[in-house]
Amino acid sequence: LLIQAKGHEHENRYLARLKISGREIVEIPAGQGISIDEQARLTREALASGIEVIYQATFLEEPWMGMADFLFRVDTPSDLGEFSYEVYDTKLSKKPKPSFILQLCLYSELLASIQGRLPDSCYLILGDDTESAHRLSSVIHYYRHTKRRLESFLTAVVKCTTPEPCAACELCHWRDRCRSQWEAADHLSAVANITRQQLEKLRSEKIDTLAS
Numbered sequence: 001l002l003i004q005a006k007g008h009e010h011e012n013r014y015l016a017r018l019k020i021s022g023r024e025i026v027e028i029p030a031g032q033g034i035s036i037d038e039q040a041r042l043t044r045e046a047l048a049s050g051i052e053v054i055y056q057a058t059f060l061e062e063p064w065m066g067m068a069d070f071l072f073r074v075d076t077p078s079d080l081g082e083f084s085y086e087v088y089d090t091k092l093s094k095k096p097k098p099s100f101i102l103q104l105c106l107y108s109e110l111l112a113s114i115q116g117r118l119p120d121s122c123y124l125i126l127g128d129d130t131e132s133a134h135r136l137s138s139v140i141h142y143y144r145h146t147k148r149r150l151e152s153f154l155t156a157v158v159k160c161t162t163p164e165p166c167a168a169c170e171l172c173h174w175r176d177r178c179r180s181q182w183e184a185a186d187h188l189s190a191v192a193n194i195t196r197q198q199l200e201k202l203r204s205e206k207i208d209t210l211a212s
Helices: 002-020 036-049 098-115 140-155 175-185 196-204
Strands: 025-027 053-061 064-074 084-090 121-125 131-135
Touching: 002 025, 002 064, 002 084, 036 053, 036 064, 036 098, 053 098, 064 098, 084 098, 098 121, 098 140
Parallel strands: 025 053, 084 121
Antiparallel strands: 053 064, 064 084, 121 131
């Protein structure tokens, strides 16, 4: 939760700098009873208007949904007119990570379905305020391959799965549900400082509860 709060601070500082610089910004409202469909509609309106910057742009194209921190207008023609947009996202990390780039690819692809062209590049605003640019042509094929694999997995008939603790648990909206499930199952994660490798070794010996 602390990391999440720091991430929001970083994002808000960047937004404040854009406002001080005099940029024209449309902020897509979130929460307060506003549905995802309405946020997506407002985003499409903002894109059509040609505003310089769109904050919290929301894309909805079943089964995918994405919320990009910022869209910046560029002078590249598209179905919108003599301009188009590129995606910027703020991250606390001081280095780009593959997962960040995949996330930007999704946002860029969803944006492309509205403006009629894939952006040339996508950008990260890192924790040290440096800007990291990435050519989509260099990564889009790997992204699409990964996306197809995920979609195949999600649509396949699979047995019931159970959650496993991981480093992202404190940032996950499902954490309370998972913890309740682990408590009910007497999950081995209750062992202090247990590692994934230790969990696998114990389960290989048919030890799969704290009691056992």
